[in-house]
Amino acid sequence: MSNTFLRLSVLFVVLGVSLGYWMGATHNFIVSPVHAHINLLGWVSMFLYGLFYRVFPDAAAGWLPKVHLALAVIGLPVMMIGLTIQLLAIASLMPVVPILMIVGPTLVLLGMVAFAVIVFRATGGKPAAAVA
Template sequence: MFVSNNFLRLGVLSALVGMSLGVWMGANEDFVLRPVHAHINLLGFASMMLFGLFYRAFPAAGRGWLPMAHFILSVLGFLILMPSLALMLLQKPFVLPLMIASEIMLVGSMLLFVIIVFMATMKKDYATTA
């Protein structure tokens, strides 16, 4: 439940941050950070909520080192990508290596999630209860 609960918590916090950024951008009529807003809502809210809901639906899939690695890579990648993307958009290219590293982390976390989903949905007990 650790992985599920923490993905769900981070998902709703991301929604709050993403929506707040959207309100701020609209109020200031400054939309330079709209890609950050979109990424916070998609990677932070949508993806993390879906990860959390999957692990809630398949509790056995949330146990072991693989889901923990998925969680750590997802969160680190997200937390590094958002500020580095913002700085890139604000013409501070010195963060490009961090941004690239975070993108690799996020793709790696999705690869782990693909493996976890396939492992969880190919088990015989799933076929008999679905």
């Protein structure tokens, strides 16, 4: 679980920084919110998830961490696609924006709630594992 989140985070930071590079090169910053969300939820949050699962390896056991991973991995792209369509005002795709902007953020929120449960379970009086 740790490696999966760490690797995903690096893919998201490459995507987020590439988007930022494109925005700077073109002086078109209309998708800045997409850039910010990819960097925060994709890079920072997923990297922190990976570090958490590295320090608390037992927290990765069971079905809830798998649900957490699925919610995080599906929710962010769905939300970013919807937000991009909305910000660029792509007329032909605007009808899908409401569903994407409900489903994506809901999945992200549920993923955060799952992670909160995992953190509370894993840190309930237990010491952290030594990181090698």
